[in-house]
Amino acid sequence: MKRRKWLFFLFLVVVTGVFAFTTGGAAESGYRLPVKQVVVYPDGFSFLVHEGEVRLRNGECVLDFLPQALRGSLRVSTPASGVSVEQVRAEAIPKKIPFEKEEEFFRQNTGKSVQLLLADGEFVSGKIKGFIGTDLLVVTVLHGNGSIDQAYPLDRIAAYYFIDRANLEKEEIENTGRLLVRLRGGDPNGQYPLTLSYLQKGITWFPEYILDLRSEHGAELIFSAVVKNDLIDLENTTLYLAEEGPRFDGEISPLVVFTEEEKDLLLYAASQENLRAFNGVGESTLPSLRVYSMPSISLKKGTRIVLPLFHGTIRTEPIYCLNFSQSGSGGDYSDLPVWKGYRLFNDSSRRFWVEGQAMITSDNIPLGLRRFPYIPPQGSGEILVQTDGSIRARVEEEEFERTRRTISFRGQEYMLVKVRGAVILDNYKEETVKISVTQRLFGEVTAAGDQGKITKKAPLANNPNPQSEIAWEVELPARGEKKLTYVYQVYLPGR
Secondary structure, three states: OHHHHHHHHHHHHHOOHHHHOOOOOOOOOEEEOOOOEEEEEEOOOEEEEEEEEOOEEEEEEEEEOOOOOOOOOOOOEOOOOOEEEEEOOOOEEEEEEEEHHHHHHHOOOOOOEEEEEEEOEEEEEEEEEEEEEOEEEEEEEOOOOOEEEEHHHHHHHEEEEEEOOOEEEEOOOOOEEEEEEEEOOOOOOOEEEEEEEEEEEEEEEEEEEEEEEEOOOEEEEEEEEEEOOOOOOOOEEHHHHHHOOOOOOOEEEEHHHHHHHHHHOOOOOOOOOOEEOOOEEEEEEOOOOOEEEEEEEEEEOEEEEEEEEEEEEEEEEEEEEEEEOOOOOOOOOOOOEEEEEEEEEOOOOOOOOOOOOEEEEEOOOOEEEEEEEEEOOOEEEEEEEEEEOOOOOOEEEEEEEEEEEEEOOOOOEEEEEEEEEEEEEOOOOOOOOEEEEEEEEOOEEEEEEOOOOEEEEEOOOOOOOOOOEEEEEEEOOOEEEEEEEEEEEEEEEEO
């Protein structure tokens, strides 16, 4: 019943008080410049460039658009000769929201003249004095001897008739608005080209790959970009898909923030002849930035699109990889997994491949999902595919020297232990293979055979030993064995 009365009340206001909806001066209509170019970064930020013609009125024009631009990035300019931008102002446009509850409506219309039709058929005229609780309307009722304040429960009121203009909506200030641009020079009522550019979060792109392994030395690569637009409609826009590199802190410009939360607004923050790109896709180089250019893209806000960037044959080289870490408390290293992968070659002088998700297939049968590495022009990168049981690996170590009470660390006596070890590789294949081995351990490596590269890293805060890494790249003979030897010393707690 209350719901029907509230709807009936709205009907009466609309029919008998249409003027209640009129506003005191509508906002001046402005321009919405189309987006001509967008540089899209993989981290979710984009640089947008709007261009169009505007006609001035007394040297000014209105842009019906207020982007949530990053601080320091918003710029308004004109290429017209003898004309420059003198001033850019931002103006908030309050958002009108209908009242959800009767008590909220009456409180916002305090002091307005109203007639009440009560449930018993009586008419009451007066002015709204206020509202008590959630169901008592207080009206100052006029009569021959003066006036008196009367409280009427809502369930006693059948309908309302407003004499004065009633407010059916409330206003809230949000970060929406418009830009007012003043130009100097030229005709104050003339027509001129205008450019608006800024950085904002809302458009991003994700690289996706399909790598079909055709042989040990060649693969078919399909490289696509998934573009996600949650910002603004794009129509015949040139997209520039940028590589990773630039970083933006995400702080919103104070010019476009009107809410009280302004200070907290941070957006957390192949051989050359076999390579080909899709028609319409160009590889460009902006100063210190590589991009893929995609002309004439139309993409509505809230939609996504897959754009093919490259499809062709690339050179590959099989690689095998063993990568493991030894903890200071021992462990079982008798059967370590050896991975088979491929080194991928980018023979293009301009094309780049960014890091992204890749589906690995063999004759179009999926083998797994892996991380595709960043590969610059004329560069190479490695991708691991699956473990290979035909190459087995294990570690054997023996202690050959121990010196007690060598050092004291945090009140604990430590002894120095010297260890001799070997990474043993067994190849059950009928062919010689290349394998890279990376071993990490606690202690200081003093020697490594087969030209192993030793890297010493800083110790942890609670351990007197440095962290060490040994890297080998060796050939493993067909149906043969290879021992990669090393020597290291480590401090162990004395007993």
